[in-house]
């Protein structure tokens with residue numbers, strides 16, 4: 727999978743550099759997340775990453791209660807994620823939820839599959855970041871201590887989401903937020919910028935992850 731991604735342009739997957747950033751964020755978090763919901767699954771790279779990180783963080787205490795739900799609305803990608811997850815030996819831990827993210831969030835809550843989310847990963851189309859966050863609030867999927875990670879919030883980013891999160895939320899939930907930048911990705915952006923490859927520049931100016939903690943619920 728790694729070889730395939732490296733040999734193809736514009737693969738919209740979570741880069742290694744960002745995985746290290748996220749590992750560092752989660753390393754400091756106590757208790758460690760067990761229930762992860764991801765919006766935007768694509769080929770399953772990040773879903774597999776979350777499965778592997780759950781295994782890493784809970785190696786001593788065991789995986790009871792640990793689960794990753796990856797929500798993907800494209801049936802073709804959903805099928806591909808399932809096969810990649812199976813190949814990675816993570817089918818017991820990672821589940822693909824097929825359909826539009828808003829429907830999937832409602833289904834997970836209403837069917838009692840998920841009560842509250844420990845970690846929400848926003849990585850679908852940016853115009854859904856804010857409405858889906860508000861939907862999570864409405865469904866009370868957040869609790870004090872939930873962490874929300876939003877990918878590629880730098881450019882073109884999700885300005886409405888960032889305004890909302892930075893303002894601390896709108897009532898029932900309060901947020902504290904911080905932007906993390908993967909340094910190696912930022913450097914590669916500068917290099918590309920110098921070479922004036924504008925198209926590559928726009929695709930690569932995505933080195934930021936916004937980590938938001940629910941501090942009151």
Ligand SMILES: C[S@@+](CC[C@H](N)C(=O)[O-])C[C@H]1O[C@@H](n2cnc3c(N)ncnc32)[C@H](O)[C@@H]1O
Nearest residue numbers: 739740766768771772798799826827849850851
């Ligand atoms: C950037 S990719 C996800 C990459 C993946 N998280 C990774 O790092 O491996 C975005 C994915 O979100 C899916 N998507 C976009 N909007 C969606 C929505 N409203 N509901 C569910 N999936 C959505 C797209 O089909 C696409 O596969």
